[in-house]
Amino acid sequence: MTLQEVYHGVLEAMKLPLQSVVDSNSRLHLLYLFSSLGLAYYVYRKSNEQGSFWSYVFRKDVWLSRSAFVDYSLIFLNSFFKVFLIGPYFVFGFYLSYKLEILLPEWFGYPSQGLSASATLVLYTIVLTVLSDFSTYVVHYVMHYVPFFWEFHKVHHSATTLNPVTQYRIHPVELIINNVKGILVLGLVTGVFRYWSAHPIEEITLIGANVLSFAFLFFGSNLRHSHIPLKYFNWLEYILISPFQHQIHHSDDERHFNRNLGSKLAIWDWMFGTLVRSESVSSVNFGIGKQEEKQYDSIWKNLLMPFANIWLRLKPAVARKVKTFL
Secondary structure (H helix, E strand, C coil): CCHHHHHHHHHHHHHHHHHHHHCCCCCCCHHHHHHHHHHHHHHHHHCCCCCCHHHHHCCHHHHCCHHHHHHHHHHHHHHHHHHHHHHHHCHHHHHHHHHHHHHHHHHHCCCCCCECHHHHHHHHHHHHHHHHHHHHHHHHHHHHHCHHHHHHHHHHHCCCCCCHHHHHCCCHHHHHHHHHHHHHHHHHHHHHHHHHECCCHHHHHCCHHHHHHHHHHHCCHHHCCCCCCCCCCCCHHHCECCHHHHHHHCECCHHHCCCCCCCCECHHHHHHCCCCCHHHCCCCCECCCHHHHHHHCCHHHHHHHHHHHHHHHHHHHHHHHHHHHC
16 A cells, blocks of 8 residues: 555544435434424423433533543544444445356356345345344354453443444444444345346446335434433334334343343344343433443543453453463
């Protein structure tokens, strides 16, 4: 990589968080921020909160907290990892899809009749959404239940206040894992539909594949990481994760640990016994407990503590191995 390429990469990384407000694939797009603001007003009107709506939404103890400034720092830091480490490997997703398009006919022959444009549009959107969501649930489950991965995911849960930027409060190691998962799922699903469809998939799925994503982002995704308890109908929370259900996921109450692991869909939590609905919880406090939270109150602690904690877990075993060897 030349010096000029590094320079342009640095500029791109610095601009990336700021460009989120005009990127339709980002939760922080202005449209989604305003739609979330409208939903917050609905919650405010139904509540008995004192004071103005603006003071209700933009609480200083939330937006100007020490925890929030860690969020703001990490979204910028992770942009460098996205540009220099993750971005170059997105091409692997395209390679995987093209490779499948070649291999599947060799294995199974060509389909007797390819999918129509409308069938491709509908099925590709549904399959990609469902498989992406299920893979996210599985990875999230592993992040919570496997101690090694929990040390990295703990960074996200160490937030003691939630705001939309908290979505991006993740350790770079988890950022890489999440993006590898996304690249693999996108490549596999796209490759299968390239083989199965009678139409060029890029031309007919770009809008369709984003319909469900748009609905998710528009209807309050930013409130998932906030103090505003937007709940869905009781029956709907068996199917879709409401913002308040995700806030329960961030609760520091042991009864809520490892619950509501789903991203968009609640059906995985329902199926695997990790679902908690809003009706059973009145309020939540966020974090991982006062004692541990002190270890994550700066950006450097958030970056280094996972490695320090993993070493503490491994140290006795390493010491035994060394002692045996000597």
